[in-house]
Amino acid sequence: MSEEKFDRGSALTIFGTDRHEDLVALVLALVIALLVYLYV
Amino acid sequence: MVYTKRTPWTLIMGVIMVAYAYLVQSGALAAVIKYLGTGRHAGEMLTLGYTFGGIAILIGLWQLIAKTAEGHVDYYLSTIGGVMFIMLVAFIVKWGLDPQMAQWGRAAQPTLGFNFASVMNLNYVVMGIIAGIVIVNVFKVPDWAENGVRLSRLGLKTGVILLGALYSFAELQQLGKLSVVLIGIFVLGSVGVVLWWGARRNLPNSMTGVLSAGVGVCGVSAAVAAAPVVQAKSTEIAYTIGTILLFGVICMFAFPIIGKALGMGYITFGAWAGTGILNSAQVAGAALAFQPTGIETLKVAEIFNITRVLFLPIIVIWLAIWYVKREVGAQKVNVGQVLVSKFPLFVLGFILMFLLSSTGIFAPARHYQGSYFDNSDKVMIKKDRSGKEVNNYLKDPDLELLKKDAAKITRDDQKAALQRLIGNKKLMSIEDDDTLRGVVNAKLMSKEGNAVLVKAHRAVRHTAAKIAMFRDLIAWFFTFGLVGLGMQITMASIKQAGGQPLVIGSFVGVIKAVGSLIVVMLLVHETI
Numbered sequence: 001m002s003e004e005k006f007d008r009g010s011a012l013t014i015f016g017t018d019r020h021e022d023l024v025a026l027v028l029a030l031v032i033a034l035l036v037y038l039y040v
Numbered sequence: 041m042v043y044t045k046r047t048p049w050t051l052i053m054g055v056i057m058v059a060y061a062y063l064v065q066s067g068a069l070a071a072v073i074k075y076l077g078t079g080r081h082a083g084e085m086l087t088l089g090y091t092f093g094g095i096a097i098l099i100g101l102w103q104l105i106a107k108t109a110e111g112h113v114d115y116y117l118s119t120i121g122g123v124m125f126i127m128l129v130a131f132i133v134k135w136g137l138d139p140q141m142a143q144w145g146r147a148a149q150p151t152l153g154f155n156f157a158s159v160m161n162l163n164y165v166v167m168g169i170i171a172g173i174v175i176v177n178v179f180k181v182p183d184w185a186e187n188g189v190r191l192s193r194l195g196l197k198t199g200v201i202l203l204g205a206l207y208s209f210a211e212l213q214q215l216g217k218l219s220v221v222l223i224g225i226f227v228l229g230s231v232g233v234v235l236w237w238g239a240r241r242n243l244p245n246s247m248t249g250v251l252s253a254g255v256g257v258c259g260v261s262a263a264v265a266a267a268p269v270v271q272a273k274s275t276e277i278a279y280t281i282g283t284i285l286l287f288g289v290i291c292m293f294a295f296p297i298i299g300k301a302l303g304m305g306y307i308t309f310g311a312w313a314g315t316g317i318l319n320s321a322q323v324a325g326a327a328l329a330f331q332p333t334g335i336e337t338l339k340v341a342e343i344f345n346i347t348r349v350l351f352l353p354i355i356v357i358w359l360a361i362w363y364v365k366r367e368v369g370a371q372k373v374n375v376g377q378v379l380v381s382k383f384p385l386f387v388l389g390f391i392l393m394f395l396l397s398s399t400g401i402f403a404p405a406r407h408y409q410g411s412y413f414d415n416s417d418k419v420m421i422k423k424d425r426s427g428k429e430v431n432n433y434l435k436d437p438d439l440e441l442l443k444k445d446a447a448k449i450t451r452d453d454q455k456a457a458l459q460r461l462i463g464n465k466k467l468m469s470i471e472d473d474d475t476l477r478g479v480v481n482a483k484l485m486s487k488e489g490n491a492v493l494v495k496a497h498r499a500v501r502h503t504a505a506k507i508a509m510f511r512d513l514i515a516w517f518f519t520f521g522l523v524g525l526g527m528q529i530t531m532a533s534i535k536q537a538g539g540q541p542l543v544i545g546s547f548v549g550v551i552k553a554v555g556s557l558i559v560v561m562l563l564v565h566e567t568i
Contacts, residue, residue, distance in 0.1 A: 005186065006041075006187070006190070007041045008041075008115060009190060010190075011190070011528075012190060012193055012273075012274070012528070013190050013191075013193050013194070014115070014116075014119060014187065014190045014191060015194075018268050018384065019385065021193065021194055021197065021268075022197060022268075022384050022385035022386045022389075023385055024194060025194055025197035025198045025201060025385075025386045025389065026201060026385050026386060026388075026389040028194075028198050029198050029201035029202050029386075029389055029393065030389075032198075032202065032513060033202070033205065033393065033396070033510075036402070036506050036509050036510060036513075037401060037402065037506065040505050040506045040509045
């Protein structure tokens with residue numbers, strides 16, 4: 001998969017920066033943790 | 041650039057997932073599920089099958105019907121095809137290949153003398169990566185899935201954050217200062233040696249960085265966590281994971297043999313295995329091989345092992361600074377600036393989840409990976425699903441059996457724990473539970489007596505449902521991420537990486553194993 005195929009993100013991620021990807025992962029994990037806390 | 045491809049495949053995959061869930065629900069696949077022993081996954085087969093299948097059908101229809109224009113909606117929704125493609129492969133790996141391999145391992149055990157699936161670590165981690173590599177190299181990733189494959193790293197990062205929930209601070213308080221110092225020296229030392237050697241051998245900085253974290257800290261999750269900081273390629277992460285697992289297999293066989301030859305005790309061996317073996321699963325394997333009749337070794341090895349995980353943030357900070365220095369060639373690096381700009385937020389997320397878990401909101405604060413001790417009346421006498429009262433205290437016939445077998449116990453601590461159990465009709469402490477599990481494993485008592493001890497153990501040991509859920513979710517995020525990671529590894533990139541990482545990783549692994557053996561023999565005694 002080459003980088004030229006995508007004009008946004010990089011070959012490894014759809015996000016513009018690592019920080020952006022980290023933030024999405026953090027929010028996703030916290031939402032999951034909240035759901036587990038509330039419903040399990 | 042428009043990313044959405046007009047393809048029927050997202051829709052087709054959605055129909056396959058929903059159909060699979062329906063077949064599970066209707067009982068049509070009961071024979072297959074029974075054969076593979078995946079009955080405990082039936083719930084997730086329904087939930088994941090219907091949820092992902094439903095989403096895939098909706099988005100698949102939209103992709104076929106709607107006119108897409110360039111923009112955020114096109115960009116993000118176009119990832120769904122790839123996500124579903126990875127999930128479909130992940131379903132096959134988790135519900136098919138993984139249990140099948142485990143079954144073949146058990147079947148071949150009498151002939152081979154060992155369970156090859158467990159020894160070679162042939163679980164969803166390895167099979168997920170292999171499945172991805174086979175797909176990209178044999179069949180090629182379809183163009184409609186390519187954008188979604190780029191979400192695999194997000195899956196791995198989310199998995200690492202959730203991993204923090206499995207640990208709690210209370211468990212670490214059992215550790216002595218010596219063990220923390222010992223682990224610290226070997227973690228930091230191994231990372232340092234790999235970084236130095238990688239630079240000498242002119243390995244790419246990204247390869248050296250990710251290998252150092254994998255070899256120094258705790259294997260797969262450390263490699264995944266360190267990878268973004270050093271801009272590691274998928275091939276480099278896979279190489280590191282391969283090196284760790286291969287080296288771990290050798291250690292699993294060699295450590296118990298060496299330990300026995302040197303006459304090591306349970307605690308000394310546990311400390312050595314927990315420090316010297318790179319991957320968590322193989323630490324447990326070696327500890328059990330050394331002491332199949334008790335759990336003292338396993339417990340020490342696991343405590344040493346989880347302490348390594350908690351060095352992860354320190355290693356990530358070190359690698360962030362090291363990488364910037366190497367890449368920029370700067371003599372002086374503004375550490376504060378590097379930390380602010382490079383430190384990965386998801387590692388902070390891992391710490392945050394660890395702290396949350398330590399407060400006891402997911403399980404009692406003294407839990408260890410979700411398992412906790414409780415012998416209060418509330419759990420000893422409770423109602424079952426039908427509302428009938430269940431009394432978990434030992435009954436008179438149980439106590440008679442224990443009294444009859446008591447003479448067979450010779451160790452003082454085991455005798456005392458057994459007397460406390462007989463006197464109180466329940467296990468009185470976590471220590472008594474551990475001690476008597478050793479009696480069960482050693483098969484010192486009659487079969488019936490052992491069954492009573494197991495019953496007493498089950499009455500006081502509980503698994504926190506929330507932590508069990510986290511464990512399942514982590515396994516899914518890792519499977520998703522690793523299948524996607526495998527899909528980014530071409531044969532050309534493997535050739536390009538060469539065999540150097542394997543040599544360096546294995547050599548540093550040997551240094552670490554020998555060094556920790558010497559230090560453990562000198563400093564760790566049977567009490568820490």
